[in-house]
Amino acid sequence: MVENEELQQEDGGPDRLEGRIIADRYRIANVVSAGANTVIAEAVDIEQDQPVTVKVVRPELAESAEFKRAFRRQAEVATALRHPNVASVFGWGDTELDGEPTVFWVVEYLSGGSLRDLFDRGLLLEPSQALVVGLEACRALDAAHQRGIVHTELTPSKLVFGDDSRLRVVDFGMAALIGIEAWGDPATVATHVARYASPEQALGMTVDAKTDVYALSLCLIEAVTGSVPFAGDSTVSTLAARIGKLMPVSADLGSLASVLERAGRPEAEDRYTAAEFGQALVQAAEALPRPEPFLLMEASLFAVALREKATLDELPDTPEAGADTETDEETPEPEPETDESVQDGAPEDEPLEDESSEDESADDGASETDTEIEIESPGESDSESDPEEAAVGAIVGASDLLGSDDAEPDADSVSDSEGPGESDSEDADADAGDSAGAIPLLLLTDIADAPTGAVQVADGGASTTASSGSTEEPIPTQEMPAEMVAAAAVATVGSVTETDVVDPTPSGIIYDDEDNGKPWGKILLLALVILVCLGALGYAGWLLVRTKSYEVPDLVGVEETVALNEISGNDWIIETEHERSDDVPDIDHIVRTDPAAGVILDEGEIFVVYVSDGPELRTLPELEGLTQEEALGMLTELSLVAIEVPPEFSETVPAGSVISWTVRGDASLTAGAQVLPETTIVLTISKGPEPRPAPALFNLTLDEATAATDGLQLVLERGDDVFSVDVEVGRVVLQVPPPETPVERGGTVTVQLSKGPDMVPIPDLAGMTLPEAEKALDDAGFVINSLLGTTEGTFVAISVGGEEVQPGDLFIRGTGVDLIFL
Numbered sequence: 001m002v003e004n005e006e007l008q009q010e011d012g013g014p015d016r017l018e019g020r021i022i023a024d025r026y027r028i029a030n031v032v033s034a035g036a037n038t039v040i041a042e043a044v045d046i047e048q049d050q051p052v053t054v055k056v057v058r059p060e061l062a063e064s065a066e067f068k069r070a071f072r073r074q075a076e077v078a079t080a081l082r083h084p085n086v087a088s089v090f091g092w093g094d095t096e097l098d099g100e101p102t103v104f105w106v107v108e109y110l111s112g113g114s115l116r117d118l119f120d121r122g123l124l125l126e127p128s129q130a131l132v133v134g135l136e137a138c139r140a141l142d143a144a145h146q147r148g149i150v151h152t153e154l155t156p157s158k159l160v161f162g163d164d165s166r167l168r169v170v171d172f173g174m175a176a177l178i179g180i181e182a183w184g185d186p187a188t189v190a191t192h193v194a195r196y197a198s199p200e201q202a203l204g205m206t207v208d209a210k211t212d213v214y215a216l217s218l219c220l221i222e223a224v225t226g227s228v229p230f231a232g233d234s235t236v237s238t239l240a241a242r243i244g245k246l247m248p249v250s251a252d253l254g255s256l257a258s259v260l261e262r263a264g265r266p267e268a269e270d271r272y273t274a275a276e277f278g279q280a281l282v283q284a285a286e287a288l289p290r291p292e293p294f295l296l297m298e299a300s301l302f303a304v305a306l307r308e309k310a311t312l313d314e315l316p317d318t319p320e321a322g323a324d325t326e327t328d329e330e331t332p333e334p335e336p337e338t339d340e341s342v343q344d345g346a347p348e349d350e351p352l353e354d355e356s357s358e359d360e361s362a363d364d365g366a367s368e369t370d371t372e373i374e375i376e377s378p379g380e381s382d383s384e385s386d387p388e389e390a391a392v393g394a395i396v397g398a399s400d401l402l403g404s405d406d407a408e409p410d411a412d413s414v415s416d417s418e419g420p421g422e423s424d425s426e427d428a429d430a431d432a433g434d435s436a437g438a439i440p441l442l443l444l445t446d447i448a449d450a451p452t453g454a455v456q457v458a459d460g461g462a463s464t465t466a467s468s469g470s471t472e473e474p475i476p477t478q479e480m481p482a483e484m485v486a487a488a489a490v491a492t493v494g495s496v497t498e499t500d501v502v503d504p505t506p507s508g509i510i511y512d513d514e515d516n517g518k519p520w521g522k523i524l525l526l527a528l529v530i531l532v533c534l535g536a537l538g539y540a541g542w543l544l545v546r547t548k549s550y551e552v553p554d555l556v557g558v559e560e561t562v563a564l565n566e567i568s569g570n571d572w573i574i575e576t577e578h579e580r581s582d583d584v585p586d587i588d589h590i591v592r593t594d595p596a597a598g599v600i601l602d603e604g605e606i607f608v609v610y611v612s613d614g615p616e617l618r619t620l621p622e623l624e625g626l627t628q629e630e631a632l633g634m635l636t637e638l639s640l641v642a643i644e645v646p647p648e649f650s651e652t653v654p655a656g657s658v659i660s661w662t663v664r665g666d667a668s669l670t671a672g673a674q675v676l677p678e679t680t681i682v683l684t685i686s687k688g689p690e691p692r693p694a695p696a697l698f699n700l701t702l703d704e705a706t707a708a709t710d711g712l713q714l715v716l717e718r719g720d721d722v723f724s725v726d727v728e729v730g731r732v733v734l735q736v737p738p739p740e741t742p743v744e745r746g747g748t749v750t751v752q753l754s755k756g757p758d759m760v761p762i763p764d765l766a767g768m769t770l771p772e773a774e775k776a777l778d779d780a781g782f783v784i785n786s787l788l789g790t791t792e793g794t795f796v797a798i799s800v801g802g803e804e805v806q807p808g809d810l811f812i813r814g815t816g817v818d819l820i821f822l
Contacts, residue, residue: 017041022095026054026106030302036190037061037178039097042109042302045090051109051302052090059100061178068094069680070665071103074173076676077149078105079587080613082578085140087160087168110168112161112296115223119156127254128291130223131281133159136167137216138278144172145209145274147617148674152176152183152207154215155196156222161296187236194235195228199266202239206668210268213277217247217263224253229264242266255287547602554597555590560611563590571603578613582677585615615639617674620681623661624653628685631658639677647685651745655688689713689745696739697732697751705732705751713745719752725812727754757812764807765795770821781813793821 017028017039026043032053033040039056062068075092082088092105115133118125125133137159144151151158153175160168182189186204189197198214200207222228229248232238247264249257259280263272272280550570555563564574581591594608595601618638623631628644635642643664653659663669664680692712697705702718709716724733734752737743760781765773770791777784789796797804797820800811 021046022054022056022104023093026052028054043106045106051111053107053109054104055107055174056095056097056104057102057178059097059102061181062102066665067177068103070177071174073665073676073679074177075105076614077147078173080580081144081147081149081172082613083140083143085136085167085169086143086172087170105174107170108162108168110160110162110170111302112163112165114161115156115159115219118296119222119226123294124226125223125294126289126291127224127252127256128285128288129294130220131256131285131288132291133167133223134216134220135278135281137169137219138274138281140167140169141209141212141216141274142278144169145212149173150176150207150209151212151215152201153179153193153196154212154219155193156219159219165296186239189235189239191235191238194238195231197239197242198268199243199245200268202243208268209274210271213263213271213274214268216277217260220256221247221249221253221260221264224256225250255284256281259284547604549600549602552593552595552597552599552601552607555593555609556597557584557586558590560588560590560609563609567607570601570607572601572605572607575606575608577608577610579610580613580616581610582615584612585677587612587614615677618677618679620663620669620671620673620675622671623658623681623683626658628656628658628683631661631683635681640675641678641680642683643680644683644685647687649688649690650686651689653686655686657686659684659686691742691744693740694735694737694743694749697735697749698739699727700732701730702732702751702753705735709749712743714743715746715748717748717750719750721753721755723756723758724754725757729754729756759810760813762798762800762805762807762809762811762817765798765819766807768795770795770819773819773821777817781815782811783814783816784819785816786818787821788819789821791821796820796822 017031018041020028022028022043025046027046028041028043029051030042031039032042037058039058041054041056043052043054044050045052057071062071072092075089078089079091087110088108090106090108092103095102095104137154141151141154149172151169151172153171154169158170158175160170162168179189179193182193183201183204186194186197186202194202196215196218198207198211201211218228230238230241230245232241244266246266247261249261251257253260259277262270262280263277265271548571550567550572553566555566558566560576567574579591584591589612591610591612593610601607618640621634621638623634626634632642648659650659661684662682663673663675664682669675692714694714695708695712697708700708706716719734719736722733727733731754732751733754736750743749758781762782763776763780765776768776770787770793773795774784799805799818799820800809800815802818805811805817
């Protein structure tokens with residue numbers, strides 16, 4: 001990862017990036033596009049001297065620290081995703097665009113253009129061709145889905161071909177990250193993206209791997225028919241048209257129709273998985289004709305320039321050597337455009353043979369799509385060529401020596417280091433089209449590997465082309481087993497040339513009269529010489545055929561390229577596997593080898609190196625309902641980082657337990673998803689139930705008060721009843737705590753009910769003196785208001801409110817009375 005690097009440019013926007021250098025490493029050659037979200041540029045990796053594609057995020061999208069953290073996490077995931085049909089991510093980092101800080105990432109350069117480029121040129125695919133494209137896309141999707149990665153924005157522009165004609169899916173992880181804000185409101189999504197959206201995206205629902213399957217079905221239908229189902233004039237109409245609708249398919253799709261119909265069903269659970277989609281395509285292939293290759297167009301002048309540079313680098317610096325005869329005519333040098341006719345994916349040192357050639361009539365000769373294997377003459381072989389190429393050259397040299405004098409090759413017929421397919425007629429170029437930069441797409445799914453040791457040998461056996469000098473008849477390809485190649489190489493090393501043949505004429509010294517009777521010494525000497533020669537030849541033969549052994553070095557923790565360079569001279573068959581490891585978390589470093597270090601391994605045996613894709617992914621556990629201590633312990637054990645937000649009240653989760661949790665930067669991830677170590681988990685802890693205000697219970701009956709407290713999950717207790725002049729009997733007079741006082745859930749509210757007024761009887765005062773009457777009235781609960789008469793007299797009468805009352809009459813306690821004493 002490259003950090004804190006500034007984009008070295010003047011003001012002026014993305015168009016001024018050309019010629020600038022990012023991160024002191026990536027020189028921008030050409031700005032391909034400047035969209036609303038990213039600026040895409042073709043560049044050269046100065047350190048590796050190879051073309052790359054640099055994608056810079058618009059600064060307004062990368063303003064927040066949360067986005068940058070999510071970007072780095074997605075970049076790590078994308079870098080670890082390795083598959084032949086997934087575009088490789090080489091690096092990422094921080095930079096500036098138009099003076100504003102942002103982020104960028106670097107992916108492999110793919111010069112073959114995208115499926116969208118084909119559509120824009122008015123080109124469509126046959127169903128069998130679309131099937132092959134779909135199969136390779138399914139392989140990429142399946143690899144990503146198995147790692148929990150969903151593309152979410154699969155369109156024809158994301159299906160890109162490399163110069164090897166193999167399909168790659170680009171922007172895994174990044175497309176979802178950059179598009180997440182727009183999909184928050186589907187109506188704001190760009191129409192060209194909405195055309196390939198799934199119904200669940202149109203409804204704003206959670207998406208999964210089945211969304212990518214739906215999008216791929218739309219791409220394949222467009223590839224054959226030229227139109228996208230459900231496309232409307234606006235984003236809203238485009239999205240609405242697919243909700244609840246079956247995928248429309250036509251008979252033009254052949255056996256693909258039923259497969260694409262299921263892949264594009266409106267309900268996600270009814271669709272294929274990516275793996276099932278690929279299997280269905282393989283089954284559908286049985287009912288389709290063999291796919292014909294189609295032409296890819298160079299994506300830009302940058303790609304054409306790279307191809308021309310590669311062609312010039314391959315041209316020889318000096319005239320070819322090694323021709324056995326001199327000619328009057330000068331052998332023409334190959335023109336650069338002839339190299340462009342070589343099909344990507346079939347390099348000159350590893351040509352491929354199309355299996356379809358076996359089915360064609362012999363009368364037609366080699367078809368224009370057949371790739372024949374040619375070899376150089378011994379004089380043209382590079383000194384650094386591998387042993388198998390040297391052996392093949394030795395076989396041709398031996399055939400020159402053993403052939404007749406008439407078999408010497410004509411200078412005009414000697415190959416000028418032409419690549420595969422360059423000996424074809426000019427009609428092949430005409431069929432390929434007149435467009436500059438056109439690359440014939442090889443359907444790699446249908447091409448078999450070249451047979452081991454296959455060598456092109458002319459009928460005359462003297463050179464790589466026919467001895468008559470005619471180039472009209474194709475030279476047949478004959479297979480030679482690897483054992484015969486090796487044996488012929490050894491035999492050629494020890495063969496005798498014409499200049500080494502001994503003249504059989506007897507020498508005069510053998511018949512000398514002085515030595516004629518004593519030949520045994522010379523015979524013994526000759527025998528000894530023969531034995532020594534035989535021994536030397538035997539030892540030389542043993543050196544050639546012996547199997548060398550080497551000790552396996554300790555490569556654990558070593559960077560992959562360094563490790564492979566260290567064992568490159570051991571002639572082992574290297575197999576590379578990728579796995580995740582916490583012991584070796586650095587990407588592209590060796591985790592382990594098989595066999596392990598210290599084991600003696602013969603050359604030619606299989607040696608497996610396991611390369612790290614980074615630390616092991618952690619499966620997110622379910623944390624809801626766990627106590628805070630349990631959740632923190634589980635996350636620590638998984639090397640995940642926990643942070644807590646302010647606790648919240650919860651009616652269902654006990655205090656101190658987890659109410660909810662999310663992955664910071666990606667709230668869509670749930671339990672069971674896989675994340676990298678050090679991923680941050682945000683925990684929300686419960687404070688328990690929220691206190692509720694005590695209800696107002698005054699003047700309510702006991703039943704009414706009970707219902708009010710039960711609704712708030714409070715407990716009602718009844719205290720002692722009290723007298724009340726104002727409240728009817730049986731209604732609440734007092735409550736504790738008072739209304740609106742916070743009470744914990746399950747807390748108690750105490751009430752006292754009214755017993756009504758406190759009524760007391762008038763006491764009998766007959767015969768009492770004033771002091772005796774006062775005491776009796778006070779004990780009974782009455783108050784003396786006035787006294788008429790003398791204090792020395794005796795009781796005469798008692799009245800309340802001016803009316804005379806009799807003993808036993810009931811009045812409210814505290815009622816005032818008037819007395820008469822005479």
